[in-house]
Amino acid sequence: MNNHHGKALSWEWNDGVIELALHREPCNEIGSLALQELEEFASALQDLRYESHSLIVYSRQKPGFCAGADLRELYESSRRMEKSAATAGVRDFLERIHRVMNIIDAAPLTTIAAVHGVTFGGGFELALVCDLIIADKMARFCFPELRLGLVPGFGGIPRLKRDLGNAVVRDLLLTGRSFNATKAQQIGLVSQVVAEGQALRAARGTAAQIGKFDRRTAIAAKEFIKPIPYEELRREIDIFCELFAQPAVEAGLKKFAESTDAQPYLP
Amino acid sequence: MQTADQTLDEILSLAAAHFKVPREKLTPDDDFFKTLGIDSLQALDLLTRLEHHFHVELPDYELQGVSDFRTLAERIQARL
Numbered sequence: 001m002n003n004h005h006g007k008a009l010s011w012e013w014n015d016g017v018i019e020l021a022l023h024r025e026p027c028n029e030i031g032s033l034a035l036q037e038l039e040e041f042a043s044a045l046q047d048l049r050y051e052s053h054s055l056i057v058y059s060r061q062k063p064g065f066c067a068g069a070d071l072r073e074l075y076e077s078s079r080r081m082e083k084s085a086a087t088a089g090v091r092d093f094l095e096r097i098h099r100v101m102n103i104i105d106a107a108p109l110t111t112i113a114a115v116h117g118v119t120f121g122g123g124f125e126l127a128l129v130c131d132l133i134i135a136d137k138m139a140r141f142c143f144p145e146l147r148l149g150l151v152p153g154f155g156g157i158p159r160l161k162r163d164l165g166n167a168v169v170r171d172l173l174l175t176g177r178s179f180n181a182t183k184a185q186q187i188g189l190v191s192q193v194v195a196e197g198q199a200l201r202a203a204r205g206t207a208a209q210i211g212k213f214d215r216r217t218a219i220a221a222k223e224f225i226k227p228i229p230y231e232e233l234r235r236e237i238d239i240f241c242e243l244f245a246q247p248a249v250e251a252g253l254k255k256f257a258e259s260t261d262a263q264p265y266l267p
Numbered sequence: 268m269q270t271a272d273q274t275l276d277e278i279l280s281l282a283a284a285h286f287k288v289p290r291e292k293l294t295p296d297d298d299f300f301k302t303l304g305i306d307s308l309q310a311l312d313l314l315t316r317l318e319h320h321f322h323v324e325l326p327d328y329e330l331q332g333v334s335d336f337r338t339l340a341e342r343i344q345a346r347l
């Protein structure tokens with residue numbers, strides 16, 4: 001399926017470049033709908049990879065790239081269940097999102113996240129699976145999970161560890177602070193910082209350059225420099241589920257879900 | 268190095284221009300959430316703009332509970 005228009009995301013193929021657009025209000029929160037459509041995309045990617053050299057992931061939502069997991073949906077679904085059933089449901093969700101993330105991470109094409117605005121939690125993790133992150137200067141990154149009594153669950157910790165020094169990883173995780181694109185570039189997460197509204201344009205220009213290279217060479221280079229930390233990814237799911245069973249998480253989710261602020265992202 | 272008053276003035280001017288509020292309507296002790304009519308997501312946007320403008324890094328936990336321009340200016344001034 002070269003082109004697809006879904007409720008949470010859409011993709012288009014054109015001349016070797018796949019563009020995956022996220023467009024669910026308010027800021028592309030990843031819940032059951034987005035997960036299902038991401039799985040459909042991952043399936044389509046298995047066919048499209050033979051005729052593609054690049055994938056660009058971007059958002060059409062003004063507030064940002066992606067605000068992360070749909071915590072309101074998580075709260076609403078888990079409060080109706082016994083704790084053990086809720087934890088099992090979370091584990092199933094994580095297993096599924098990890099499969100999608102791993103497929104994109106290992107895809108034999110060059111993947112580019114073109115990000116702007118809020119790039120938090122699971123949204124940050126989606127950007128981290130990509131080979132390159134090109135950021136609008138107004139992009140803002142954050143792993144806020146510790147505020148809820150959790151750790152990132154979509155593969156964020158192993159992939160941060162893959163890309164950054166451990167001291168920086170500790171700072172980002174343990175303080176839960178947000179940081180801008182300039183900082184992200186300084187610490188080595190972002191490869192290009194561009195003017196406001198220019199991330200997608202820059203990503204398309206980068207993809208055009210990538211398309212000039214021999215695919216087999218590019219794939220060999222990617223496999224060599226970007227190992228996938230499968231063992232740590234498995235461990236992350238276990239840690240997340242252990243923490244999810246703790247009472248502090250329910251309280252944290254309740255506080256978030258019942259916030260009267262339209263966008264309760266500020267710590 | 269610029270003075271605290273200059274920092275405050277630049278914050279007010281930047282906020283007025285970006286959120287399209289007349290500069291003269293903003294005063295140092297205003298609650299910027301109310302005066303600018305912004306939510307926490309837009310406050311993050313303002314934070315990013317201020318970081319770029321002043322070339323500083325402002326950990327968001329330092330701004331917890333800060334809602335007036337004067338205190339915001341003090342936090343920024345401490346990092347200049």
